[in-house]
Amino acid sequence: MTTDQEGRRRQLAAASDPRATRTRQRIIAACRELLEAERSVTVAAVCTRAGVGRSTFYTHFATVGDVAVAAVDHLIDRLVADDIARRAAGLERSVIVRTGLTDLCRAVVQERAFFLYALSAPATEHVRERFVADLAAGLRTTVRSEIPDVAEAFERTAADFLANGAVGALLDWLAEPAGRTESDMIDFLSELLPRWLITGRVN
Template sequence: MTSAAQGDRRRELAATDDPRAARTRDRLVAALDALLEAGEAVSVAAVCTRAGVGRSTFYTHFATVGDVVVYVVDTMFDEIGPRDVSRRTGQVMARAAITRTGLEELLAAFRLHRRYLLYAVSAPATERVREHLVEEMSASLRRTILTERPDASDEFLDTAGEYIAGGVLSVLLGWLESPRGRSDDDIVDTVAQLLPSWLTTND
């Protein structure tokens, strides 16, 4: 199978609800997590051995180990983004509370996936994975921004999403790498103060 055909097949499997494909991806994700937790060397072969699958099965779902991390990140933002939009659309909570809740959820997700994220920023594919992190968070933020600025142009939505995502991710990844005594509340408070007022206030 050519690399282009493999890429098409991976996209098909990612889009399907086939429980067998989902179980295989979950096994590969769990295998990578176990390797990272144990401090063992990470490679496609090591992930396959730990997951109990063949290399061809791995490559059916992912092109690289970095893509396993990308999958985890995609799933993370797929869960967090819609909840933030829902809270803002419902308009039951004050914007400051909505923003704080969203940041707390993001921080909790980063803590939960800490091993993957630290691997992502230290692995050979660091730049590509970091770029994907920004892209995914930017896309998620685009929907959030649109709820607050429905008349915003596409250029504004893209620029604001990239700007906010880049800054927030830099702070959170830096905190994961070196907390320096800063608590979760410290980070949430700091980031919330730096966000645009149209995201954090009802004015």
């Protein structure tokens, strides 16, 4: 059941009001800075860092975990938009896939503070589920673009399978690199992706 406050937060997140957008960005940036500095991340600390009152924070977010979710949403939105632009430009599929993986790995590193926080906080599953859901939604767009005639059931299953696998591997890498570099992860994920993403044909 969605409360009035939750509904209001969703409206603000989707709104084009530049003031609301700037406020959310300040709160996200403040949370990121505290996490990167390994400082205590509480609503009070985030408000102080962002220069906003607690009422303003709660107007936009229910918890610090929700701030992490918003950062993930923004990250995936940007990656999906870039992927769509590359496909519209008519680049080779192999280039599109490799570039998309590179951007995904770099984006995860860029927001590593939020992901590492999520792995050790009560919001862990919430953030992970959102990351998977956002990535799967983007991948469904990719599958439809590359294989327009594919069955919807296959499209959904493929997107969920790829998103869960990629997120699991990337979060494990962030938590325990085990000697794996960013370049390694890009290579590994490239090898593990199904060939039909490049050939455009499903057997």
